[in-house]
Amino acid sequence: MELLVLDPRRDDWPALVAEAGAETMVLLLDCRRDGLREMLDATQGRPGFARIRIADAGGPGRLCLGALVLDMPALAARKEDLARLGQRLAPGGVLHLCGGGGGASAAGGRFVAALARLMGRDVTVPRAAWMPGSIGALVPAALVAGAAVREAAARHRQA
Numbered sequence: 322m323e324l325l326v327l328d329p330r331r332d333d334w335p336a337l338v339a340e341a342g343a344e345t346m347v348l349l350l351d352c353r354r355d356g357l358r359e360m361l362d363a364t365q366g367r368p369g370f371a372r373i374r375i376a377d378a379g380g381p382g383r384l385c386l387g388a389l390v391l392d393m394p395a396l397a398a399r400k401e402d403l404a405r406l407g408q409r410l411a412p413g414g415v416l417h418l419c420g421g422g423g424g425a426s427a428a429g430g431r432f433v434a435a436l437a438r439l440m441g442r443d444v445t446v447p448r449a450a451w452m453p454g455s456i457g458a459l460v461p462a463a464l465v466a467g468a469a470v471r472e473a474a475a476r477h478r479q480a
Contacts, residue, residue: 325347
């Protein structure tokens with residue numbers, strides 16, 4: 322099963338709903354509510370998701386999730402909620418950012434790496450977002466994200 326999280330400020334959200342398959346649960350966020358809390362509430366008691374896709378209206382280094390703007394400073398404040406969201410993914414499951422967040426910038430790369438570390442899961446972005454003029458700034462961030470996931474898995478096995 323997959324979860325598709327949509328921000329209604331995106332013009333293409335109706336098309337994304339229409340393209341969603343039968344195995345996809347769709348969550349249309351409320352712009353007046355905390356979108357991370359909405360995601361946690363919607364996934365409560367559900368089996369592990371193979372993938373959570375977020376199509377938001379944010380930009381590089383931030384996610385707009387309803388009334389919540391999740392950027393680098395906000396990540397630390399929401400680390401428990403992000404870890405909980407990571408636990409809602411099945412082993413090997415991924416968070417896929419199809420809107421803002423990653424972006425083709427060093428800030429986007431650092432954001433993705435930090436998000437992966439806090440969730441204990443891989444975070445991916447569309448391939449085009451990883452093709453900036455200078456990819457050198459993104460490579461270390463991608464390596465850090467992968468290392469963070471391996472470290473979290475090792476801690477889980479030891480527990």
